[in-house]
Structures are given as C-alpha cells and as structure tokens.
Amino acid sequence: MRSLLQVISSQLKTLSLELRTRNLELKKMSKLHFTTKHINEAAVQRNWYVVDATNQTVGRMCAKIASVLRGKNKVYYSPHVDCGDFIIVVNADKVVFTGNKMAEKEYLTFSGYPGGQKAEIARELIRRRPEAIVERAVKGMLPKNRLGRKMFKKLFVYADDKHTHVAQKPQPLTF
Secondary structure (H helix, E strand, C coil): CCHHHHHHHHHHHHEEEEEEEEHHHHHHHCCCCCCHHHCCHHHHHEEEEEEECCEHHHHHHHHHHHHHHHHCCCCCCCCCCCHHHHHEEEEEEHCCCCCCHHCEEEEEECCCCCCCEEEEHHHHHHHHHHHHHHHHHHHHHHCCCCCHHHHCCEECCCCCCCCCCCHHCCCECCC
C-alpha cells in the first residue's frame, strides 16, 4: 500500500513538473505575437488642403473629400479616431452633375410640421446656396454619429475662389 502511494506521488510530481514547463513554454510563445497599434487623438498630425471644385463631378469629388476627412489616406488610419485633415473647397458654384441631375435631382427639407416638406431642384439650390450641394454630399458619406459630426466640422466650403484660411497655408489637393 505504501509503495503504491509512493509511486502515485512520484508520478504526480513528474506531471506537475511537466505542466510547469509547458506553462513556461506557453508564456514564452505569447511574447512572439504582435499587437495592433492604435493611434490616439494626440498623435494625429493634421494638414490643410484646398480643393478647386471647378468642373468637378459632385459625387466623385465629394467621395474623395470624405475619404480625406476620415483620414483614410493616412498610414495610421483607425476607424474609431478622427485622423482626418482639414479641407477647404473653393468655387463650389462651378461643380457639375452627370446626366440630367442638374434639372431632375431634388433636395428635400422638412421643417417637422405637417405639410412642411419642401423640394428644391439642384439648379435652384446651386443658384441660391451653392455650398449646400457639396456640404450635403460630403455629410452623407461620413459616419452617422458624433465622430462623423466632428469630422464634418473640418470641411469649409466657399462659393467663389476666396477663402479666409490663408494663414493655415493649405496645399492643393488634386484628384
């Protein structure tokens, strides 16, 4: 009986020793994997770009602008951090639509009251408020949350070729 207990205890000791060595091997192996580095808000470097919208197709231009506003042009892009740059759009009144969209595309607004929905054709909106066309197109391409609203604040649209951001030394952004 005693010898049987001694044999079992010696086997338990060897098993526990084997488990300890395996755990050490696993701990060593866990240091071999790589973790994904995420950038934080403080490390983001923001640039200023100016876009000339003369003879640019609205949707194609705004898709590229939205991509830069999100920061997808940067190596350290992360979807949960605002990594984007500032964009200034000039000559917004000279944008073009493809097909018959200038005469047929409707922009809807709703006041919240019964019968308060108004429709406006793109030609009329570009005559009355040309900045709204680019702003609405870009806003629709950004995330629909507080991060998207923060990104949208970095977009500045002007109907003519003058802007008030000369001190920021914006670089031209061409597509």
